[in-house]
Amino acid sequence: MIALGGSTVDRSKWKRKSIVTLALTVLTSSQAILIVWSKRAGKYEYSVTTANFLVEALKCALSLAALTRIWRNEGVTEDNRLSTSWDEVSVYPIPAALYLIKNLLQYYIFAYVDAPGYQILKNFNIISTGVLYRIILKKKLSEIQWAAFILLxxxxxxxxxxxxxxxxLQTPFEGWLMAIFMALLSGFAGVYTEAIIKKRPSRNINVQNFWLYVFGMVFNAMAILVQDFDAVMNKGFFHGYSLITVLMILNHALSGLAVSMVMKYADNIVKVYSTSVAMLLTALTAVVSVFLFGFHLSLAFFLGSTxxxxxxxxxxxxxxQR
Amino acid sequence: MIALGGSTVDRSKWKRKSIVTLALTVLTSSQAILIVWSKRAGKYEYSVTTANFLVEALKCALSLAALTRIWRNEGVTEDNRLSTSWDEVSVYPIPAALYLIKNLLQYYIFAYVDAPGYQILKNFNIISTGVLYRIILKKKLSEIQWAAFILLxxxxxxxxxxxxxxxxLQTPFEGWLMAIFMALLSGFAGVYTEAIIKKRPSRNINVQNFWLYVFGMVFNAMAILVQDFDAVMNKGFFHGYSLITVLMILNHALSGLAVSMVMKYADNIVKVYSTSVAMLLTALTAVVSVFLFGFHLSLAFFLGSTxxxxxxxxxxxxxxQR
Known part of the structure; x- marks a missing residue:
């Protein structure tokens, strides 16, 4: 991650990569804090599917806003025009569809494992992302980087x-299978998104995001129909929304954009490291904030962070050393 | 640890190094199993100081036995004669004295921390050995090896x-200080022993061991006088000894000889790795042996082993890569 006396182009690339990585880390950290805050404030009363839909819609709108600014400054070019070919657009629904399947499965895995257990099983994502990154994007990690990944x-x-x-550890076999399958799904979706974005390096990231998020909206609309149709019809789309819900939607939208940027200018490996470090930072913030009330840092947390x-x-x- | 197309001498050195390392690992593993067995059999009724003394005496006797065989086969030479100069022998009491101080301190640290807590604090030994190895023996570890050492x-x-x-984590400040001091003592004793043994590479290891263990006997005799004089006088030297006590003494003596061999032909770093892996193997054996009774492998153990x-x-x- 260090630019060793490279050219100005290298250095500016490295700077851009650092900024998007930092943004992702900060946004992911604050995400977890918002979740803790919302839990304190009470149970989720809004429907999660409508919130997910709004996150996609907001990302779509922000990408369009960025595009209109670019069009005004640079004019419409081959790289930043919104219209696209079937060949280009046909792959964009795939990540959105995979995420939808993963989110639907999430409801069923809780029959086999509780929420804290699921948090632990989700760490399979790290390994599956590494393996699929190697297989699909055919990028090699060095032996030391593989060791580092297992350590992560x-x-x-x-x-x-x-x-x-x-x-x-007492999770039944079906639970393990589902956890592994879900890790593969989310790893595949992440790596596939990177492949789509990197396939056309000169294509403007905002156009790529626009198409990704259009399909995100479509698939999340389907999720509303499948899961929350009655609730939305009876209580209304925005039932149970509060200030914190709005902040969470805003945060998720910005994190999503940061993830896209990381995939454009860095890669899935950087994304995994960034979100893992964010996880530790959040937990540490939580510890510091309750330290005054006599809470102690657990040895396990200290060892894991090390x-x-x-x-x-x-x-x-x-x-x-590569 | 891999002999990359080296000469025959290199290969035979590597073989010797592997054998002593394996011996140390196996002996340390069985040590812990004996301790578990002795705990099941009941409380220690023998005095630990007399057992320690016998361990030193046995190592001394075994070194002498090895030496007499060598004298018979090769004759007495400059390298294997028992007589020594003041210059050579003057450093041998130091490790024995350090271990004595550490063992005496061990009784006082339990005022601040319980036995399982002390087991955890003892892992400071790993770091102190690495640091003192670097400082005293001036051998460099690569950056990756340092990282590996912290991971260990x-x-x-x-x-x-x-x-x-x-x-x-709630250990009082005095407890932390003592634990760190004890780790430094035992790390220093280990590294110092390596320095003594390696200072005269051609000197026969059995002569070096003989002198080390003579002073071990002297200092452990002092420990008997200080701690268990009354008990030994009233109940006798061998009070409370059982088959398992004898096996433990035998095992400790052989492990001690293996440690010496590792320091002669390898180093303290190999020693630390060997005993750490032995710790895991033992715990795993314990898990396997109770697996039949429904005991489950802990997640922490699995993660630590990884x-x-x-x-x-x-x-x-x-x-x-060095």
Missing amino acids: CAGCTTAQLNSNSDRV VVSISVYLHSIGKL | CAGCTTAQLNSNSDRV VVSISVYLHSIGKL
Whole structure:
């Protein structure tokens, strides 16, 4: 991640990459804080599917707004025009469809595993992203980077350990299968999005985002119909929305845009590191905020953070030696 | 640890190094199993100081036995004669004295921390050995090897986590200080022993061991006088000894000899890795042996073992790239 005396182009690329990575880390951290805040404020009373739909719509609108500014400044070119070919657009629905399937499965996995257990099983995502990144994008990670990746997964899981964590080992076979399948789905969706975005490097990212999010809106509209049609019809689309719901939608939309940027200018590996570090930062913030009330940092969290930090270090070392 | 197309001498050195390392790992593993067995059999009724003394005496006797065989086969030479100069022998009491101080302190640290907590704090030994190895023996570890070493410490600690481990964080300041001081003492004793043994590479290891263990006997005799004089006088030297006590003494003596061999033909870093892996193997054996009774592998143990395995891998990778 260090620009070793490269050219000005290299350095400006590295700067852009750093900024989007930092933005993703900060947004993901604040996301978790909003979730904690919303839990304190009470149960979710709004329908999650409508919120997801609004997140996609907002991202779509923001991409369009950015595009209109670019059109005004640079004029419409081959790279930033919205109209597209069937060949280009045909792949855009795939990630949205995969995420929809994953979100629907999420309701069923809770029959086999509780919410804290699911948080732990979600760390499979790290490994599945690495494996699919290697297979689909055919980018090699060095041996040290693979070691770092396994450490990242082990470290994140260690940091989340508590006295009830061992229960997750009693997850029935169907639960394990679903968790692995969901990790593969979300890993595949992430890596596939990167492949789509990187396939046309000169294409403006806002156009690529616009099409991704249009299909996101379509598939989330389908989710509303499947899951919350009655609730929306009876209570209205915005039932249960509060200030915090609005902030969460805003945050998710901005994080989503940051993820796209990271995939355009960096890659899925950077994305995984960024969100993992964000997870630790959030937990640390939570600890600091309750420290005054006598809460103690758990040994497991300390050990997990150490392992994740070394993983980040090894990842950058591994890159330099390539 | 891999002999890359080296000469026959290199290969035979590597073979010797592997054998002593394996011996240390196996002996340390069985040590822990004996301790578990002895705990099941009931409380320690023998005095630990007399057992320690016998361990030193046995090592001394075994070194002498090895020497007499060598004298018979090769004759007495400059390298294997027992007589020594003041210059050579003057440093041998130092490790024995340091271990004595550490063992005496061990009784006082339990005022601040319980036994499972002390097991966790003992992992400081790993870091102190690495740091003192670097400072005293002036041998460099690569960046990756340092990272691997911190991972070894984090991984071993993670593997030992249980629902009560967080209590160790409430150890008072004096407890932390003593734990760090004890880690430095035992790290220093280990590294110093390596320095003594390696200072005269051609000197026969059995002569070096003989002198080390003579002073071990002297200092342990002092410990008997200080701590268990009354008990030994009233109940006798061998009071409370059982078959398992004898096996433990035998095992400790052989492990001690293996440690010496590792320091002669490998180093303290190999020693630390070997005993850490032994710790995991033991715990795994314990898990397998109670698996039939419905005991489950803890997630923490699994994660810690993963981190330790990667640490071992990184250590060897780091060596190859030097």
